[in-house]
Amino acid sequence: MNPIVTVIDYGVGNLLSVTRAFTYCGAEVILTDDPSIIRDAARLVLPGVGAFADGMFSLQQRKLVDVIQLFAKTERPLLGICLGMQMLMDSSEEFGFHQGLGLISGKVIEIPKVGQNGVPHKIPHIGWNLLQKPVHQPDWQDSLLTGVTLGSASYFVHSFMAMPDKQQHRFADTNYNGQIIPAVIRSGNIYGCQFHPEKSGEVGLQIIKNFLML
Amino acid sequence: MGDPQVFATQYYQAGADELLYIDSVASLYQRNNLHDIVRRTVEHIFIPVTAGGGIRSVEDVRQLLRVGADKVAINTAAIHHPQLITEVSRTFGSQCMVLSIQAKQIGKEHWEAYTDGGREHSGKDVVEWAKTAEKLGAGEILLTSIDKEGTRTGFDIELVKAVATSVSIPVIASGGMGNMGHLFDVIKQGTADAVAMASVLHYKSCNFPMIRQAAIAENVPVRHLRMDSSS
Numbered sequence: 001m002n003p004i005v006t007v008i009d010y011g012v013g014n015l016l017s018v019t020r021a022f023t024y025c026g027a028e029v030i031l032t033d034d035p036s037i038i039r040d041a042a043r044l045v046l047p048g049v050g051a052f053a054d055g056m057f058s059l060q061q062r063k064l065v066d067v068i069q070l071f072a073k074t075e076r077p078l079l080g081i082c083l084g085m086q087m088l089m090d091s092s093e094e095f096g097f098h099q100g101l102g103l104i105s106g107k108v109i110e111i112p113k114v115g116q117n118g119v120p121h122k123i124p125h126i127g128w129n130l131l132q133k134p135v136h137q138p139d140w141q142d143s144l145l146t147g148v149t150l151g152s153a154s155y156f157v158h159s160f161m162a163m164p165d166k167q168q169h170r171f172a173d174t175n176y177n178g179q180i181i182p183a184v185i186r187s188g189n190i191y192g193c194q195f196h197p198e199k200s201g202e203v204g205l206q207i208i209k210n211f212l213m214l
Numbered sequence: 215m216g217d218p219q220v221f222a223t224q225y226y227q228a229g230a231d232e233l234l235y236i237d238s239v240a241s242l243y244q245r246n247n248l249h250d251i252v253r254r255t256v257e258h259i260f261i262p263v264t265a266g267g268g269i270r271s272v273e274d275v276r277q278l279l280r281v282g283a284d285k286v287a288i289n290t291a292a293i294h295h296p297q298l299i300t301e302v303s304r305t306f307g308s309q310c311m312v313l314s315i316q317a318k319q320i321g322k323e324h325w326e327a328y329t330d331g332g333r334e335h336s337g338k339d340v341v342e343w344a345k346t347a348e349k350l351g352a353g354e355i356l357l358t359s360i361d362k363e364g365t366r367t368g369f370d371i372e373l374v375k376a377v378a379t380s381v382s383i384p385v386i387a388s389g390g391m392g393n394m395g396h397l398f399d400v401i402k403q404g405t406a407d408a409v410a411m412a413s414v415l416h417y418k419s420c421n422f423p424m425i426r427q428a429a430i431a432e433n434v435p436v437r438h439l440r441m442d443s444s445s
Contacts, residue, residue: 014306020258020260122384123382124383126309126384155231155262
């Protein structure tokens with residue numbers, strides 16, 4: 001039987017590529033904003049592009065905030081992608097202060113406009129960048145990143161970054177002109193990807209397959 | 215040339231970082247069949263896809279995103295109605311709104327933006343237009359030199375540098391690539407953030423493994439792919 005993945009369709013952004021990528025990797029995809037289906041999902045994906053406040057507002061309107069929070073407690077796999085990852089955090093500073101889902105403690109902050117070398121760099125951070133391990137060297141075995149080699153490139157497009165309070169929640173980083181940006185965050189079976197696995201070629205497809213095996 | 219679907223799949227598998235579908239004369243002929251091509255080609259392609267040519271409205275953009283494009287490149291309609299940049303960027307996010315500029319040199323360090331596949335004047339200075347578009351919400355600039363396009367004699371380095379150093383959004387250099395040296399010139403001297411290439415690939419003068427190997431040797435950041443270490 002094909003693994004079933006439930007993708008939350010809350011009116012933010014285009015879900016076609018996410019759906020296609022999961023289908024390509026052998027999953028049966030359910031696109032829904034129905035709270036009861038989401039509550040009972042085997043594994044859940046929270047996608048999203050755009051502004052943090054709009055995303056949270058759309059979840060609230062559909063009465064999905066509690067549902068996602070309850071789902072996360074079940075330890076079934078949850079994957080937030082891009083804005084979906086950022087919404088896992090406590091709060092965001094994007095256009096004011098906004099409350100997030102609070103599943104991983106920390107906040108969403110602007111990517112500093114100057115790299116660590118002191119040279120201003122382009123914001124948004126758009127393009128392919130390499131995955132590396134944070135200083136505490138988390139083990140990628142039996143995780144979302146199983147089989148992903150250090151230095152694999154994935155596709156980023158974002159102006160803000162999710163910064164966990166606890167080092168242990170950082171699972172992979174990327175380096176943008178000396179600025180370290182969390183690329184994957186993790187707390188148990190809750191994962192967030194700042195990059196787009198559905199747009200990251202073979203590496204991204206590997207990550208999607210891994211998520212279906214969690 | 216052949217079926218875009220075949221090219222798209224080949225380039226994706228060979229390690230292209232992004233695909234651009236540009237129907238460069240769409241505005242001229244007022245046609246808009248791009249979304250049929252995009253729909254057919256992107257199904258099994260898991261890298262970003264930008265589509266452009268003849269886009270005139272937010273609705274045109276919506277249709278392209280719906281069939282699988284991630285971003286749209288707009289030139290002519292943005293020049294005639296600059297507020298379209300803001301509308302697209304507000305509706306779908308600035309990451310989606312690529313401003314396409316067709317630049318023609320009209321004097322020393324002076325370029326004019328052209329419309330309709332490089333056929334019509336706009337009177338707009340390229341550098342000023344790029345800055346305005348950034349303020350209006352463009353997320354990237356696809357910068358094509360009309361003078362260089364199709365010549366395979368190298369990019370217009372001065373043009374790319376003038377634009378890339380005037381805006382803080384990424385600039386993709388396009389038009390003129392004939393060999394690998396041209397690629398590194400436009401990145402190092404022109405400070406391009408990315409490079410678009412077409413005929414040099416279509417006619418197989420360059421291929422992706424060659425480009426990646428040379429880039430690594432030149433210290434230009436590129437993706438490392440499994441196929442590189444195995445080849």
